[in-house]
Amino acid sequence: MEAVLQLESQILSLRMAIREGLTDEENAKLRLQELEVLDERRLEAQQHFECYQAQVSKAFNKKVHPCSFQMGYLILALRKAIVTTHKTKSKFTSKWDGPYVIQEIYTNGAYLIMAEDGLKIGPINGRFLKCYYP
Structure with missing residues (x-):
């Protein structure tokens, strides 16, 4: 998580990259690293969402009581x-x-x-x- 925060502080817009003296290659590398971090975050968010859905369905299914009737009831x-x-x-x-x-x-x-x-x-x-x- 700390590495992600460090990358976020390093990633600059094109205007800021020129101002800081970064070359186009260095800026492109930083942008690629940002994209890789975004993929990891999306995967973590998807896993968190699936765990949440499982918890909600488990809590809901606790209260559901299936009811079936026989002929003549x-x-x-x-x-x-x-x-x-x-x-x-x-x-x-x-x-x-x-x-x-x-x-x-x-x-x-x-x-x-x-x-x-x-x-x-x-x-x-x-x-x-x-x-x-x-």
């Missing part, structure tokens, strides 16, 4: 995911609708749910569902 579905056209009547109405029964399981976490009266609700993502405990 009783579940509640988020009301907004099912009915998006009408607004709720008051702020005290439940955000969850149900209970529903899981009819089919699709790939990528999608589920086909059915109401107790036999009405099938289209495929819904599993993140909008939670277990129902009577």
